[in-house]
Amino acid sequence: MGIGFGMVQAMVTPATGAGSLKETYLGAYRWMLLARVSEEKYASLYRGGKIHGSVFLGKGQEALSVSIAVNLRKGDIFSPLIRDQAGRLAFGESLLDSTRAYLGSRLGAMRGRDGNIHRGRPRDGYFAMISHLGAMIPAVAGALLARRMKGMTGAVGATTIGEGGTSTGAFHEGVNLAAVEQLPLVIVIANNQYAYSTPASKQFACGDLVDKAAGYGIAGHSVDGTDLAACLETLRKAVGAARDGGGPQMVVASLLRLAGHGEHDDFRYVDPELRRTALGRDCLEAAEAALLEKRWATPKEIAAWRAEAARQVDETVAAVQREPLPNPDEEDWCALSSKRLVDGFTTE
Amino acid sequence: MGIGFGMVQAMVTPATGAGSLKETYLGAYRWMLLARVSEEKYASLYRGGKIHGSVFLGKGQEALSVSIAVNLRKGDIFSPLIRDQAGRLAFGESLLDSTRAYLGSRLGAMRGRDGNIHRGRPRDGYFAMISHLGAMIPAVAGALLARRMKGMTGAVGATTIGEGGTSTGAFHEGVNLAAVEQLPLVIVIANNQYAYSTPASKQFACGDLVDKAAGYGIAGHSVDGTDLAACLETLRKAVGAARDGGGPQMVVASLLRLAGHGEHDDFRYVDPELRRTALGRDCLEAAEAALLEKRWATPKEIAAWRAEAARQVDETVAAVQREPLPNPDEEDWCALSSKRLVDGFTTE
């Protein structure tokens, strides 16, 4: 039932490879759809009190996110952030894993210890973000450095961040380290115009965030983040350049967050004007329109895909809801992997 | 005896004002000379075991450092770093204050609690660096933000950092904050080719550090840091632009550190080739040559100035060596200014 590594429906051939543009586009679209549908479900579970903690949606950012993942290969590293449901699924995360993290299933990779967007399977190259923005960049850089030391070549690492996250020291130190070491790192900046309530004008003063690339001595790419075809093409180039020894690549996508910062947030602070600009276009709707226009899909097919996605999501959620929740009595309450080094002193 | 705020010899008229180029140059030169002579003295005291801790010299960076300070006015902020003896003195620090910090005099501003380059008088706009590189940038930015809130205008803040320090997250966050707030901050980067033993090529991958300015959306200036006239002119422009509402200004100076990282370091790692390039030129010697060439001074005058500087330094050192050292029994051993909130529990 879980969609995951190797699932046939959406085995997207990387755009760098032999797959036709149509195949790539269609595959990417279906991951976007699954991401959108699954997140809508999580949001409704959250509103129904069935999910603890927060829910953050990638609504409006699916085209960008999926374009990263479909350009990655097995053996590459992907370190997603809070708006990357599409990229996570396309990179190979199963819907089951995703859902288990949200619902806190004891059987999931996070075992209820951590939840939602902090999930990952680091040893599979699928990094698990910590909340502190920017912190994942040097980690991916370090993994790539390690591969170079091990003599492994040809793999790339990709990581995402919001325009707000570019204001962190961690972002700067991480990107700079990657630049100095000329690592095959793709840094994707989603400038979705807001960091929580803070507008982009309060985060940076350069005309375009891509101006930062030159300051690090790395390649920069700009893209319309609402346009799937453009995102696929730009990421194809950027990932390809990193893979071919071109050093770090900075991709800056312009778009608008189409949901609240988290589902608790009504995002009333978003300028309504902005929503009416091209930035405010819904990438999923735009992709659908393109599919129809190019006659790559019929309305009926699209409806069927959506229904199929909804069915998968519903089945997965229903299954996970029957799974056991974490049980404090079965926890070892030990943060170390070396159990012999546990500081076992307690007085109660 | 101490040279300090308002001392006649070197009341340098800021180059922005009415002073002639000659006056400015001569004044700056004499601060450079005093800086060089005083640091040579400190180095020899260090070698003689008379100074505890470390001694870091600004040798080769006096032209740049002094050019910042002579372009500042009373009421401006200066936050120097480890190679800014010239700027410190020209900004108004007395030789007495400087020497007291090195020798740990109980009478100095630091009272033996902190030493050497960590000295300052923050309330006079002369900030006291902490060691952690980059940390002073947001502090100066915050001070400028405060002034804006208080309705004070026309003042600027200047701070320095090495090319190594640009790799810190603190640098990035601080410069970015200043850019977003459009503060009158001048960030002077001395690219002296090494951070301790690490060559600049291991700190950044952009062609020229000034490329970073565009990434912050601020003005950038490049200058030959060995050329006093060029430094004076570039800083005049940069400080003037900041003062006139032009926002943060990044000045990148190219030069070479002509001493060890600290006096314990023989800097054998410095590429001898590099020392023979234009970067390796001694700015003090170059300034002297220029003085003679322009006939702004005779060799005899220069010799007299040097002798005068040496006399002042020797006198100051001799006087400070007679001053009382810190006495643990007279310390209140209290880190808070609110004595009533001291956590007084001790068991001995």
Place this chain on the structure above:
Amino acid sequence: MSITYLEAIREAQAKALADDPRVFLYGQDIGSFGGAFKATKNLAKEFPGRVLDSTLSEDAIIGAAIGAAIEGMRPIVEMQYADFSTVGFNQIVNHAATLFWRTETPCPITIRLPSGGTNGSGPFHSQNMESLYAHYPGLVVMTPATVEDAYSMLLEAVAIDDPVIFCEHKYLYYHLKADGLPTEAEPVGKAKIARPGRDVTVVAYSAMVHEALEMARELATEGTEVEVVDLRSVKPLDTDTVLASVARTGRLLAVGESFPWGGVTAEVVARVASAGFGLLDAAPQRLNAKDTPVPFHPNLWGTHRPTARAIAIAVRELLRS
């Protein structure tokens, strides 16, 4: 009028802004948005130009506050979560905390840390950092447990000429209510007997005071009289009040919500053992959170943190010893 812990924090900031032109607020999303928890709701409108949205840069935020303090201002900084202060840690412990001692320049900044665990918050939005900051010289660390203290201590924090780490507990934000704002307050540095009792002293602070009080009410039905001491500030830590309580009861349990190694409970027990050894009728004990990151799922979180039930077990055990 009923007022919550969170509203008290807002009101204190409003009063500080109104009373002193040197006060300003600085932090992420605190302006027109009013902050992630709405602790600065409407303040940007009421005090134009004095409630500033920052960049997403904790280290620079604290650094800028220090610079503003040097200029004579009295910034109140909001960290969006206490956990994110790790990114501004250096400016706090090495710059703010050392400034006065090194240069005789006071550094009157208040750093508000929305602290502690709440349902589903997980490892990065639940931490208690008071013990880290208290370890460093040069900082005052406040941990208010009541609506009244949240208000009066925040005002005092702003008035103090030294950097103050103000640990406000998110779990108390909405649920804890009082009838009104206090007009006078115990000075910072004095602990408080939150509930008198003669059988055992339970020392707590912040949200744990309420778990301790709940436990005390339960044990009262069994005839055990627990004295609950609310430390109010952990640095300075009011050893005298704790010792006086232990002198009455002879038994001590120190409760904290943070990790078990070191921290407030170790400090309290060590002080009592050192200075009040003869007052103790039984070995002093501690109860802390478990030695793992704070778990996301409520099933785990409820066991990770000390609760009234867990405290009751520890107290019963202590009374048997």
Place this chain on the structure above:
Amino acid sequence: MSITYLEAIREAQAKALADDPRVFLYGQDIGSFGGAFKATKNLAKEFPGRVLDSTLSEDAIIGAAIGAAIEGMRPIVEMQYADFSTVGFNQIVNHAATLFWRTETPCPITIRLPSGGTNGSGPFHSQNMESLYAHYPGLVVMTPATVEDAYSMLLEAVAIDDPVIFCEHKYLYYHLKADGLPTEAEPVGKAKIARPGRDVTVVAYSAMVHEALEMARELATEGTEVEVVDLRSVKPLDTDTVLASVARTGRLLAVGESFPWGGVTAEVVARVASAGFGLLDAAPQRLNAKDTPVPFHPNLWGTHRPTARAIAIAVRELLRS
């Protein structure tokens, strides 16, 4: 052959590099320069491509080490001074320390912290940070006091699958010497009786062990037999060995070089008071540095840190009580 504490650290790194291809070194100036203290002297030449000079970016250095560890490497990171780890604090306590618990992915990194005060080093080059790191779950914190331990514990640190904070004391670097490198060692997590005695237990670690031993030698001439316990690691902290010693002596003084609030000495005293209350014949005591930043001038520094003389005074006092 005589070998210093610093040379032992270098030799341990050389052996780790030689024995395990997954080991590499990362830090500022550690390559051909050999590090600010020469702890990696010649290693870049001996192990080409495995001793990497980093950018001046502590946060990214730790972050990169974590990423490399995820890839199966075993990085040894040098911070130029322990004090600068405050800038990489977040990666240490929130990323490295939580990784295994959150994701079952081990994070075998060793972070070397040149720690502690030396002559004239001042507030920013003298700090002891073991108590901060020990407070967080998920870290092992080692504090070797001898040449032998510096060597064997560093090797063990590299072998451990968890992040290790390795606090090496700069004061011991050059002066502390041993006749050779050890071939076997006590396991990490076991404390050691550095000197047996029956009158009083002094618990110390790192450089303070030597101050304690000097004090013990002095008091021996007066007929007092001091038992000195060297903790070796402060997390895990070997409570059993400390309790066994206190069982013999009935008296406890815990000595640490860091600031007085919280920390190792509070933890030791609290554990003994909790678990060994009945063993104590007198109130357990603590001696720490003073509650100010570390002063620059030796006249002040000599009073700020606990010295053999200060410890002797505290022990004599304790024996009178």
